[in-house]
Amino acid sequence: MTAPAAIARSPRRLAIAPALLPWCGLGVLTVLCLLLKTELPWLVNFPKQWTLPLASYINAVTDAVVAVIQPGFRALSALLDAPMRGARLALAWLPWPAVMLAVAALALKSSGERLAIFALATLAYILLAGYWPQSMNTLALVLLAVPISTVLGFLLGVLGYARPRLRPVLNGALDLMQTVPAFAYLIPLLLLFGFGPVVGLIASAIYATPPTVRNTMLGLDRVPAAISEAGLMSGCTRRQQFWQVEVPTALPQLLVGFNQTTMAALSMVIVAAIIGGFEDIGWEVLSSMRKAEFGQSILSGLVIALLAILIDRLTIGFAKPPETGPTRAMRWMTPRRLVLSLAVALALAIVIRLVAPGATFLPETALRTEMGGVNQWLLGIVRDYAWFFDGVRNTVLYCLLLPMRVGISGAATPAIWGFALSPTMAAVYFVLVLAVAGLAMRRFGAREALVVLAAGVILYTGFLGLPWPDFILAVALLAGQVAGYRLGLFALAGFALILVNGLWPQLVQSLYLCTLAVLLCLLIGGSLGVWAAHSDRVSRILKPICDALQTMPQFVFLIPALMFFKVGEFTALIAIMLYAIVPPIRYVEHGLRHVRADVVEAVEQMGATPLQTLLQAKLPLALPVVMLGLNQTIMAALSMLAIAALVGTRDLGQAVYVALGKADAGMGLIAGLSIAFLAILADRLIQAAVARSTAA
């Protein structure tokens, strides 16, 4: 906070110095650390004997606390068990023709005949593929988790709206709920509620509540002043004002929240299968992946994907009517007809059950039982084209992953790159880095030169070889300068916590994996975004793909990655990228398409080539939007870490996953909080940077 003030007050040349001074100090420190690295190995590897057994303290406390409060939670678990059984039985009782009729009617009301057809096709596919009962079990959990989250989220949202002073606390809690990976709190939940599907339900409810809270606050905040004043001037009492003016006006936003909550619940119900299957679709995917039955993986993964898209379109249809107004089919499906259709569906179900009480009407031979040949065939393909897939993997591994991890100094060995790094080569490298930095300094400024230097150092030592005091100080300094000293302290505290818990290596692994994934996503997604911004056809093609990728529960991305590239870091990278690539595409396209037209015209008028216009006018103007996209990408990558641990990584996600396996609540929580810390730090940092760049 002090830096900008200083810049504002004094002339420019002098002004940069105070902000840069700490960086010069840091540079000296870096050089020192790098020189002393071999003598003082603790600079790179945080020694084990310095760590604190915080996790075991937490475990001791939780064990004691759990023993006391467990009966209450077990009772709650039993309480929730009844409606859950009820929901399952009800969905199992409903014959599929009745379900299809009801869902088609809802789809018709929500978005018209195209969605209705899609709904019928999806349900028919689930039926034919042989995953009907499993899908219904998953839906039963979602159907229970969503009302819990919605009611809870609405109440919390109203609280935050009515008591703005509680906002900071509430927002902090929501951030944690959304960024701590669910695996981390599955353990305490398991301890409290006991083993069973209730845990999945509760985890889903926790994860799915924040969107409703946020959208409730947003919607109520955004009720136009004129509308609430009109309500007051009509003589509304407080209650009338809330229920008849504010809530209906905020309803579209509340429905958006409902949509997001539903999707989050679905995603988490599927992920919760990790603690053991309850004959739900998530378990089908997981077990078929473990058995390397790729045919079944694909079939069941497709079920999840289609279900997700269906539920998404269904719920969003109610929130946002099409811009061109409701279609004929939507108008035809009046509320009365909708109720009538649902009643008919119910009557149909009752009749069917009366006539044939025990029949399931499920097809005898489903696709899933016919997959043996397909599995062979898929395995054959992967085997036959192993040269290709392995080639891709090894190329990326040796050219990107390894240099990022162990650095040029580590990778340039006869075993990996076929030659050893001689002192002359190292010297040449550093001279080159310095030259580029100097160039950046002259062309852009000191900050850019600093970035080049930092990248040069990281590329040389690799993430693993980076001295930790150096790294922590650099991030804290950056946070302090961009977003104020409080974020700097937050960064220091967070990294210190990770350090003393002995999670530094995992943190570094996470950082390197995420950085790489984010950079690649920015590069690939950004290019696609630029292309889409300049070509309507590309935009049209990319849109449904992005939509589908974004609705997909995270789990699904593991399937193709695992199928082609087997277990390993590269597979995790692919899965993370699949999940995190949408925001750069979307935000870059949006940013470029909404750049102020008059500025672009002025630049073109000056005779700029299209490339110059893009690089010198459009991209800089779109930068704030692109930064928001970057933020989303980082959030997506970090949230995928825990899931990607399933395909073998060595990062914080893996630490959470291992803790889950060992029922080590303390370690799970700490590792989970570490991921949340990274996410929150990155988020605040980028938002502050965006705020500064738009304010300037």
Added chain:
Amino acid sequence: MNAALGPIKLACRNVWKVYGRRPAYYFDSRGYVIDPDALAERLRAEAHLPAVVDASFEVATGEIFVIMGLSGSGKSTLVRCLSRLVEPSAGEILLDGKNLLAASGKELIELRRHAMGMVFQNFGLLPHLTVLDNVAFPLKIQGKPVKEREARAREMIALVGLEGREVSFPHQLSGGQQQRVGIARSLAVGPELWFLDEPFSALDPLIRKQMQDEFLRLQRMLKKTIIFITHDIAEAFRLADRLAIMRAGKIVQIGRPADIVLNPADDYVAQFTEDMPLLRVITAGDIATPANGAALPERTIAADTSLEALIPQLASGVGAFTVPGLGDNPPALLSAGAVLAVLEREQARRTRE
């Protein structure tokens, strides 16, 4: 000056509204009189924002009282103080002689349900209700039966000329139509006091003109007591019986349109009103002099005829007019010389520029 007007409906005495950290701190000492300008200066210096500074005026029953000022001058805040959508920091507001600021929450709701109506610049229509339901909304809030409130709402919709659009939703209407709905809604409960906060500012100029005519027609029928906010000086002079000019929270002048153009209180007002054509703003009644027993000319014109409309008759050689007095007042005399004096003054204003 108010002799010709009815009894006082609304009186506003030394009303202040201050935004900031501790506005109450400055108004603790009741009765302690301090120069308003000095206090406003001090407030500004101490990081407070005096949005309304010591506003005092009275509005007579059946009068159109226009408050005019540039955007940010505190008009909306002032009118919201009058309806207590915003709580004034200090001052007194009397509605029919009763202290509005002392009204409890319940009483306030009752007042709003029956005695006040308000129209907003951005319409403030409920997006989820049809035109009919929007207009019937205040009645629904009062718990009136469906039949009764729909009948009343239809009546209001007819009044503003929107028949046939009852089942449309606000977003399907044009801006002008939406504001008609807002007007119908604010009139549905039959309030005597009618607040309009820049009701036509969001509309295109052509529609605005049409809505102003419509508004005058309604007022001739309904005879409400009206507080009308605008930043458009032409609109203000067109509609006002009397008008108040605000600047930086302070009312700098109150008067009839002619008073203001003829005797601007300060340079600011003079500059502000400089483009208003005197001949159009000033009416025969404004400059007619008492006859004092002299013989009255046979040519008679209404007191609210603008001087502009008299020019053709003057040109054809008429030397003087009789202006009949309002109510019991005796008729007055308007000589051609008086009109020509105004014309000369206008000429002088034009050449000074």
